[in-house]
Amino acid sequence: MHYSDEERVQIAEKEYRNYSEKEIVKINSNKISVGYVSQVNDKPTGEQSFVITNDYVSPDASLKERESVREVTVLYRGSTAPTVTNILNPLDPDFKDVRSDWVKNDLPTAIQILNGGAPTVTPQLKSSSETLEDALKLYPNAKINVYGHSLGSMNAQYALANVSKSSLERIEGSYVYQGPNIYSLLSPEQRLTADQLTTSYKVFNYIDQKDLVPLGYGDGKKTVGAFIPVEATFLGMFSAGAQHMWGGYHYKKGALVTTTEGNALLAKANTSKELARLDILKQKFSTSGGGSLSSSQEIFLDAMEARAITRGYKQTVQTEIDGLKKWFKTEIENARELWKHTQSDAERWGEHLTMNEIMETLASSNVTKGTILNEPVNEYEQSLAVLKSSEQEITILLKNIQEAIDKQLATDKELANFYF
Structure with a gap:
């Protein structure tokens, strides 16, 4: 299904909801159905994600049932926002998530990116890759869409860079937002895959550069996905959280307002997709x-x-x-x-x-x-x-x-x- 830029952001926002299996995911004031939650992941690595299918089909269903699925959407959740309570109080329900997200993943990965790369990546990035690989195997006839924000963007970037050559055509579209650029962490083989996804306009990496979180962009640096700078409003130094959560984004008739560079690239992408x-x-x-x-x-x-x-x-x-x-x-x-x-x-x-x-x-x-x-x-x-x-x-x-x-x-x- 074709979604507007604004609707895609709404889909990505759903990664922060606490969905249960079989629950329906809707956007646009509940007027449009994205699909049904067929899998809820909460892994020891800290990865939290949802696998959504156009009709509810459990990963344990028969092959015939799983072959009937035509569209799969994978949502990777971003980091749980740290507060004084969930950082210091082990009894807080978010204590475990915050430590896993920030101490074991966000901070180590940020240090790796600032230092120009690393020989290994965090366990969460690896487990996120396994989630996408499993979805491709479980639903062999489905086209795959991937969304992620912040840490979820990093997870999505790494997972996409690990997709096998035989499965690349099944990636319908991937939309990641406000996450650090992990291209420097990829192996030579993973970079080739990322480059192929980028040049074929399968992945779009949207960045509001007034947000402090997205590290490693600009100056001609390569990215996982087409780098789309957003023409965003600066919300002020005391609104960093809102800035990070799409707060500076603007839309014109459903289309995200991007910079001149972003508009030109999107024009090329739209033409290329239409010709294909x-x-x-x-x-x-x-x-x-x-x-x-x-x-x-x-x-x-x-x-x-x-x-x-x-x-x-x-x-x-x-x-x-x-x-x-x-x-x-x-x-x-x-x-x-x-x-x-x-x-x-x-x-x-x-x-x-x-x-x-x-x-x-x-x-x-x-x-x-x-x-x-x-x-x-x-x-x-x-x-x-x-x-x-x-x-x-x-x-x-x-x-x-x-x-x-x-x-x-x-x-x-x-x-x-x-x-x-």
């Missing part, structure tokens, strides 16, 4: 047609390919335009602030001079309102006007292309219904 889907459809058409395509099928596939490329191009171009518009507006404000500070500094240092004398002194060094403020602002505003005009022209062009494609698709409703 069309390639599979082409193979099905060819097989059913004895190795060839009908003319209507060829026209349909060409139109759909043009549609995918056009949408990706529109998203990429719009991202660049939005980035430039934001930059021009910022530079205009900077010019105004610079002239304001220039005047203030001049008045302070020339307190014994009249305002005319101050302005004459500044002008002698070519420091005037014209050079500092008016000329740059005029140039930026002209560029901004040209950019907005180009944006309108591109929007009209892409709209015309999209309408022509849609018109072509409407000529063969049977194929369109088959695709959608």
Whole structure:
């Protein structure tokens, strides 16, 4: 099932619920069902996770029943938040979880990442890998989706890097949030798997860089999954917990607001996935047609390919335009602030001079309102006007292309219904 970015975050948030086996997992105000909890893991390593199937099918069910499962979602729970009580009081119900999460996993892994890697990883990462491997084996016909936040993100990253080559195609999508980058902890073989999952856009690693927890990102460092920087609001130094728990995230019609870099990468990912889907459809058409395509099928596939490329191009171009518009507006404000500070500094240092004398002194060094403020602002505003005009022209062009494609698709409703 296709979910929006906002709905995927809701799914990931469910990892912090205390579900029981057979319980249904719902999102979007209980309007959408993700599936049924078929397995609850609470392992000695500290790993806590849920295996969710589209229909409830126990891991102990017969092979025939398990083969009927078409979709599996694995949720890896993040760390239990430490408090004065659950750190110091052994009778607190969270005492064991906090020690296991932070002392045995979070802190050792953070030290390893900061030191550039390590020969071994924590037992929890290894047991999380076993959870995903077991799910692939137990439900042999299912597509697998993986979610994780914080420590759960690290668990998911490591588990995905251990997926066998024969099972990679079964990974439908993986969405991890606000966890440290564990790429440096992987073996050469695991890195190859992680790279393959990243370049095929199977894994997306969302990071609000105003959060203190996600270590090891930026500066061109490789990651497990496509690194998607989030355009998040800073909630303040006393709201670190809320910041970490998706608190700075924003959505626009269900789509997560990401940086220019993130938007461009998502555009490439969406186009790549759509073209891959069309390639599979082409193979099905060819097989059913004895190795060839009908003319209507060829026209349909060409139109759909043009549609995918056009949408990706529109998203990429719009991202660049939005980035430039934001930059021009910022530079205009900077010019105004610079002239304001220039005047203030001049008045302070020339307190014994009249305002005319101050302005004459500044002008002698070519420091005037014209050079500092008016000329740059005029140039930026002209560029901004040209950019907005180009944006309108591109929007009209892409709209015309999209309408022509849609018109072509409407000529063969049977194929369109088959695709959608």
